[in-house]
Each structure stands twice: as structure tokens, then as C-alpha cells.
Amino acid sequence: MWRALPLPARGVQASVIIPAKDEAVNLPATLAALAAQTDLHGQALLPHSFEVLVLANNCLDHTAHVVREFAARHPRLRLHIAEVTLPKEQAHVGQARRLLMDEACRRLEQGGHPRAFIASTDADTRVSPTWLISIAAELATGVDAVGGRILMDNADPTCPVRRCQLRDAAYYLLRARLEDHLDPAPYDPWPRHHQHFGANLALTTRAYRHVGGLPVVPYLEDEALVQRLVHHDLHLRHSPAVKVYTSGRQQGRVAVGLSWQLRQWAELQQAQREPLVDNPQRLQAEWQLRAQLRRLWKQHSAGTLRALPAYPTATGLSRAALRREITRAGSFGQLWEKIRGRFLVQCCGCWPAVPLSVAIRMLREQVAALESSPPVAAGHLCI
Missing domain, CATH: 3.90.550.10 (Spore Coat Polysaccharide Biosynthesis Protein SpsA; Chain A)
Structure with a gap:
């Protein structure tokens, strides 16, 4: 050819x-x-x-x-x-x-x-x-x-x-x-x-x-x-x-x-x-969870991960199980694929899709709240 x-x-x-x-x-x-x-x-x-x-x-x-x-x-x-x-x-x-x-x-x-x-x-x-x-x-x-x-x-x-x-x-x-x-x-x-x-x-x-x-x-x-x-x-x-x-x-x-x-x-x-789209509340919970897991992954990669903090229950895993998943993963992307799948199962039905106009209004409110608030130390996400 x-x-x-x-x-x-x-x-x-x-x-x-x-x-x-x-x-x-x-x-x-x-x-x-x-x-x-x-x-x-x-x-x-x-x-x-x-x-x-x-x-x-x-x-x-x-x-x-x-x-x-x-x-x-x-x-x-x-x-x-x-x-x-x-x-x-x-x-x-x-x-x-x-x-x-x-x-x-x-x-x-x-x-x-x-x-x-x-x-x-x-x-x-x-x-x-x-x-x-x-x-x-x-x-x-x-x-x-x-x-x-x-x-x-x-x-x-x-x-x-x-x-x-x-x-x-x-x-x-x-x-x-x-x-x-x-x-x-x-x-x-x-x-x-x-x-x-x-x-x-x-x-x-x-x-x-x-x-x-x-x-x-x-x-x-x-x-x-x-x-x-x-x-x-x-x-x-x-x-x-x-x-x-x-x-x-x-x-x-x-x-x-x-x-x-x-x-x-x-x-x-x-x-x-109207088109139905992902619920911004679910997106916020998902990205907060990902940020927390990313910090744990960085600690694991640097060899500084000792005891896990109060584990994020959104993963559906115990502390021991979460540590095993972190240890087994070859990359953060691989870890997140697995954890995200569990997260979506856990939150199934919690945050249904919403009309596009409603989602835009919610996102504007979420962004405005974040931009008007001083930075705070990251906490642990629990659902």
C-alpha cells in the first residue's frame, strides 16, 4: 500500500x-x-x-x-x-x-x-x-x-x-x-x-x-x-x-x-x-476521590506511604484492600481505572443525569464557590 x-x-x-x-x-x-x-x-x-x-x-x-x-x-x-x-x-x-x-x-x-x-x-x-x-x-x-x-x-x-x-x-x-x-x-x-x-x-x-x-x-x-x-x-x-x-x-x-x-x-x-448529561455533583465527588488517590500514589511511588489515612469509602475497599490495589498497579492510570469502576458502582443511582441547562447552572455555582473560597487542606471523601 x-x-x-x-x-x-x-x-x-x-x-x-x-x-x-x-x-x-x-x-x-x-x-x-x-x-x-x-x-x-x-x-x-x-x-x-x-x-x-x-x-x-x-x-x-x-x-x-x-x-x-x-x-x-x-x-x-x-x-x-x-x-x-x-x-x-x-x-x-x-x-x-x-x-x-x-x-x-x-x-x-x-x-x-x-x-x-x-x-x-x-x-x-x-x-x-x-x-x-x-x-x-x-x-x-x-x-x-x-x-x-x-x-x-x-x-x-x-x-x-x-x-x-x-x-x-x-x-x-x-x-x-x-x-x-x-x-x-x-x-x-x-x-x-x-x-x-x-x-x-x-x-x-x-x-x-x-x-x-x-x-x-x-x-x-x-x-x-x-x-x-x-x-x-x-x-x-x-x-x-x-x-x-x-x-x-x-x-x-x-x-x-x-x-x-x-x-x-x-x-x-x-x-x-433537553440532552441529559453527567451530574456535576457526581463529577465533583469523582475528581475529589481521584485527587486523594493521586496523593497516595505519589507517596507510594516515593516510598513514603506508611499507614493509609481514613480510607475513602467511595472506593468500596478496606484499607488493606486499597493498599493491595496501590501496590499491584503499574501506573496511576491503571489504579484509577479500577477504582473509578468501583466508585461508579458505589454511587449508582446517587446522582442521576440532569438536563443540560441544569448542569450548566450547577457547574457555575460549584466553580464560583471554589473560586471565592480560600484554599483549604484536602480532606477525605466519604460517601
Whole structure:
């Protein structure tokens, strides 16, 4: 599939990957945005500093032809296209993105740049002019991956679905603010956001190899990759400076994704119903528990964990059982996966989902209370 590609440029720093299925209409704008990448001073990036890999899978239109025509008109852009017809059971975005990321990682390793990274976007998405340089700047701080902001392209603010999307974004940004107060991550400081999806996601080759690559699942493969990063205690930065603009189409290429979410909101609008979302009280309890366990994990890692304090009953474990879980875990992410599962079982029914507008009001109150109160010593969470 990729055998005919020329060798990567020596020192190439980034490989942009784009899965494309019947995207002949959208790809020219996507590729034009990549061809126009600049540094923070508006100077064009050196042509050998990055390359673009497009995988046209199971296409019924002229996707590959469009890419080849664009490459001929833009010889400075190192643009490569491969075509593949995947078996029906593998013909999904998870398999396509995995093939792309594997090839990108292999080529970057050949290129030999010590800070090389894979940058993922979609065929109906336009990256901002400083997209790549902004990713590189974030990775230079020492994080392993970057999730960028995904904004709607030419969205109509009066559209009912658009209004629902804006309220959803407000909810998740308030969640991120609450999380930052309760369990802050030094590598992902405020201001930050909540998105880490395939249209705007990057990670180092080292991180990609460390987690064993992208999980091959039919959809939400980006979420699955992020879960692997968290499991291995790798650092993900949610950077507001890394932006892309994606289409608002409601007929997409995956079973579950943005287009699916837009359809769900449209159906709720027609039924005059609000979306139900996670209860902020449950989120607060969850993040308080995680912060407490993180402190115990740090003590364990430093060899200073002696007697456990009054153990958090939200874990559903005795002190002895909790100590065993801490000792057995290979990473904090692994420990938290297990404890969080028990926590969700323990609190099942305690904090039911609430309408989106109610959740936004609750989050605003929680954040305001935290920001108006002086810091206090962390206590022990009991439910």
C-alpha cells in the first residue's frame, strides 16, 4: 500500500495523517490549509519539516485523483496518497487511522527527528495557519500528546442545533474548569479545554510506540487512544492555541462522531427535549476521590506511604484492600481505572443525569464557590 512512497525527508518533524472516504469535495480545502502552514511570525514552514499522508479507503468517488491533482499543483507540499479497499469488517475509520498512524510513525522514525510527532486531522476539516507550529510548541514543554480545539466551520449561531452545541461546549468547558480546581494537572494548566478527538490530535512517536498504537475499533478510536495514554500515565495537553475548523454535516462517515451528535441534538430539538448529561455533583465527588488517590500514589511511588489515612469509602475497599490495589498497579492510570469502576458502582443511582441547562447552572455555582473560597487542606471523601 505504501511501498511506492519516496523516503521521508531527513529530519522531518511531523507527519499529518488524513483518513478519507469519498471526500473529493472536501479535501481541497483541507489540503490547502496544510499547504499554507506558517510559523508564529507568518513565515511559511520549511517544506521538508512535515509531510501529509492521505489514505483513500473504499472510495466510490475521485478522492485519490483529487489528492494527486492537488499535489501536482503544490510541489512544495510533501503530500502522499495511498488507496486501499478494506474488507467489510475492517472498513471503518479506526482501521484507516491505525494504518495511517503506523505508517506515519515508521516514516518519522526513519527521518530521525528527536521530537517527531504524528498529527491527526479529518478530510472535512481546515487546520489553522499555525496549527503545526502550535502543536510543536506544546510538545516542547514535555507533554506526550496534544488535543486541540475543534470549532465549527461557518456555523450559523441562530440554528437550533448550533445553540445546543454551544450550550454543550459551555458545559464541558465548565467541567474542565471544575476539574482543574479539584484535581489540577501541572502539564495541562488552565486555560484548557475538553477535546481530544481525531480531527485535532497529536502525539509523539515515542508515546505512540509506548501505548502500542491506535486501538482498532469501528469508531471513537481517538477516545480509545487517549485512554491508553492515561492508562500509561502519559501527559495530554488540551491546548486552546491548537485550532481546527470542521464541517457541520449531519451525514458523516462514522457511526458515532460529530455528525451523529448533531443528528441527536436535532432530534431532541424537534421533540422539544433537553440532552441529559453527567451530574456535576457526581463529577465533583469523582475528581475529589481521584485527587486523594493521586496523593497516595505519589507517596507510594516515593516510598513514603506508611499507614493509609481514613480510607475513602467511595472506593468500596478496606484499607488493606486499597493498599493491595496501590501496590499491584503499574501506573496511576491503571489504579484509577479500577477504582473509578468501583466508585461508579458505589454511587449508582446517587446522582442521576440532569438536563443540560441544569448542569450548566450547577457547574457555575460549584466553580464560583471554589473560586471565592480560600484554599483549604484536602480532606477525605466519604460517601
